[in-house]
Amino acid sequence: MRRRTATYAWAAAAGAVSGGVFLAIAELVAVLVANDAGPVLAVGSFVIDIVPRPAKELAIQLFGSNDKLFLLASLGIAVLVGAIVAGILERLRRFAGAGLMLVAGVAAVAATVTRTGAATLAFLPSALGALAGAASLVLLVDRLRAWRPAAAAEARSPLGRRRFLVALAAAAVGAAVVGAGSLLGSAATSSIAAVRAALRLPAPRSRVRIPDGASLDVPGISPLFTANRDFYRVDTALTVPSVDPGTWRLAIGGLVAEPVRLSFDDLLRMGLHEYSITMTCVSNEVGGNLVGSARWLGVPVRDVLALARPRRGADMVLSRSVDGFTASTPLEALTDPGRDAILAVGMNGEPLPLEHGFPVRMVVPGLYGYVSATKWLTELKVTTFAADQAYWTPRGYSPKAPIKLSSRIDTPRIDRAVPAGPTTIAGVAWAQHTGVRSVEVRIDGGDWRPARLSTPVNADTWVQWSLPWEATSGTHTLSVRATDAAGRVQEEKRTPIAPDGSTGWQSTLVRVS
Numbered sequence: 001m002r003r004r005t006a007t008y009a010w011a012a013a014a015g016a017v018s019g020g021v022f023l024a025i026a027e028l029v030a031v032l033v034a035n036d037a038g039p040v041l042a043v044g045s046f047v048i049d050i051v052p053r054p055a056k057e058l059a060i061q062l063f064g065s066n067d068k069l070f071l072l073a074s075l076g077i078a079v080l081v082g083a084i085v086a087g088i089l090e091r092l093r094r095f096a097g098a099g100l101m102l103v104a105g106v107a108a109v110a111a112t113v114t115r116t117g118a119a120t121l122a123f124l125p126s127a128l129g130a131l132a133g134a135a136s137l138v139l140l141v142d143r144l145r146a147w148r149p150a151a152a153a154e155a156r157s158p159l160g161r162r163r164f165l166v167a168l169a170a171a172a173v174g175a176a177v178v179g180a181g182s183l184l185g186s187a188a189t190s191s192i193a194a195v196r197a198a199l200r201l202p203a204p205r206s207r208v209r210i211p212d213g214a215s216l217d218v219p220g221i222s223p224l225f226t227a228n229r230d231f232y233r234v235d236t237a238l239t240v241p242s243v244d245p246g247t248w249r250l251a252i253g254g255l256v257a258e259p260v261r262l263s264f265d266d267l268l269r270m271g272l273h274e275y276s277i278t279m280t281c282v283s284n285e286v287g288g289n290l291v292g293s294a295r296w297l298g299v300p301v302r303d304v305l306a307l308a309r310p311r312r313g314a315d316m317v318l319s320r321s322v323d324g325f326t327a328s329t330p331l332e333a334l335t336d337p338g339r340d341a342i343l344a345v346g347m348n349g350e351p352l353p354l355e356h357g358f359p360v361r362m363v364v365p366g367l368y369g370y371v372s373a374t375k376w377l378t379e380l381k382v383t384t385f386a387a388d389q390a391y392w393t394p395r396g397y398s399p400k401a402p403i404k405l406s407s408r409i410d411t412p413r414i415d416r417a418v419p420a421g422p423t424t425i426a427g428v429a430w431a432q433h434t435g436v437r438s439v440e441v442r443i444d445g446g447d448w449r450p451a452r453l454s455t456p457v458n459a460d461t462w463v464q465w466s467l468p469w470e471a472t473s474g475t476h477t478l479s480v481r482a483t484d485a486a487g488r489v490q491e492e493k494r495t496p497i498a499p500d501g502s503t504g505w506q507s508t509l510v511r512v513s
Contacts, residue, residue: 008088010144010164015087015097017168018137019079020175022101026108026129033121039108039129042122044075044238045323046111071238083133090141097141098134105130115324136171143167192242196358199245199351202268204297208276213455216464218426220411224457224464225276226292228353234281234290234369236391237323241376245359250343254318254382256308264359267343270304272297275340275363278430278462280403282368283497287408287506291430293462296363297346301334301380304343310335310382316399318388319362319372320379327374328390328399331382333364339433340365340460343377365460366433368401368501398500405431405490407439407465407482409508417511420473425451426466427480435459435485441467442479451480459485471512479507 023039030038082104090097108126115122143164215224245264252260275296284290305317310331317334319327334341341364345352352358357375364372370392381388385399393399407429412418429436435456440448454464481490494504 007144008091010168011087011091011141012084013087014137014140014144014168015083015085015090016080017172017175018087018101018133018140019083021136021171022083022105022129022133023079024129024175025132026125029128030125033124039105039112039126040072040075040079041238042112042115042126043108044071045115045236047071047075049236086137087141090137091144094141095138098138101134101137102130105133140164140167140171192244192358193354195244195246196351196354199359201297201346201351202272204272204274207274208295208457210276210457211455214457216426216452216454216466218411218424218464218466220413221426221464221466222408222410222428222462224454224461225294225348228294228348228350228356231292231294231347231356232281232290233355234283235321235375236325237321237376240354241322242354243322243359243376248359248378250304250360250377250380252304252308252380252382254380255311255314255384256382257311258308260304260308262304262307264345267299267304267345267360270299272299272345273342275342275344276457276461277340277342277363277365278432278460279363279369279373280406280430280432280501282370282397282401282501284406284502285497286406286494286502286504287508291406291408291428291462294348296342296344298342298344298363301341301343301362301364302337305331305335305380305382308382314382314384316383316385316388318379318381318383318390319374319377320381321374322376322378324391325374326390327362327369327371328385328388328393329362329364329367329372330400333367333372341372366403368403370397371399371401396498401500403430403432404501404503405429405434405436405482405484405488407480407490407506409478409480409506412478412510414508414510417513418471420471420512423469423471424466425469425478426464428462428464429453429480429482430462431482431484432460434488436463436482437485437487438483439463439465440481440483442481443469444476448481471510473512476510476512477507478510479505481505 027038086097086100089100105126109123112122112126147161147164248264250262275298277296278291278293281290315331317329317331319329333339344361344363345359347353347356352361360377361375362373362377390399408427409425410427412423425441429439439451439453441451442448449467451465451467456463483489490505491503492505495502
């Protein structure tokens, strides 16, 4: 029994190493023929596409911007378990484990070639990786059989043991070296970070004027502008796309009088302006942090669309990312001269960060990101809602999604007790493209008390608010609600984020010592 257990343990090791060979060869070939066709990326992207909406929402709630890291870790565990199973199967029956590895290769090929914009040779990485992994597994397990034959223990061959261990070590080292080489090769060919660092955007023709009193001096409150490193990230890209602004092109077509293609320099020559816009993710729960405010540099989308002259009857623009993501934005929101819908190239005084859409993304005030904020933008298709659907629409979300009036308590926090005595309740409120008129706070179910508002930058940027409070010892419930500039009061009833954003007043418990 002990000998059989050891045999299967070595078979599992052979499977794990062969799985490493599979991935190493696949990633190396991907560097040579199609940098985004590696099996992990392809399968991960496929999983993102097919996972049911509730599972996506749960992942975002639990892991926030780390949801992709969790997915990659889960995929890594799944690959390891699958490779171990393949090794044990191969020991039980010759070619059974190798067959399983080939099946995995076929699945990875299918996930790769069905991705939007897949290269002609996108099938090669997973195909060659699977062949290499299967061959490695057959070789290693054959040598394991020579070391540990089914006969009695005294029939074991020391020479067979050495051959197996040497082959196992050689395969493991080879996989590690090739894998490291592919990572280095990928880094060498993906120097977009250096390109971004060297990029100097032209000075904007106009800048945002920040009025006195736009920021309240309250410890713990969200800043007026969210630092790039702290700005939320929610998208469908498993890895951040590398897009060279020198080769970037924006295609504008569909229901237009004249299709247009713009280069990055063409866009810059149209003239940049600075805008202050708060963005919100539809996945933001009541009191959540998937919202942020920034100063953006960009060009009005209406100016870009005007070059192509949309035809009568069009009512939607389907924007497309290089990773295949699409968003459905009402045409009227993009052509409205009173709304600062832009193609952004800069964020808080620097070129867009890679993870936030470098070199060009859309930013549309007043609409949730899933219908407006396409990153790594590559196409604008003028069309109709009747003719086209965007990425999230068939997954249960509304094709149109105005941002809902919301408010949030930043301080005091539920996880930190505050001392009894004078303190300040503070937070932010937003009603993009309408503006916030007032914010009210209720303590322990009492009367609503008006909070002090910061001076608004504009209707598209959140405001800060604060309320002095004489805190007494014990546990207290704080609630907040806002009223927008049109007189609409924030909806009290809690609703889920699907199909078009959550609603509800935030209430939080505070401990006072």
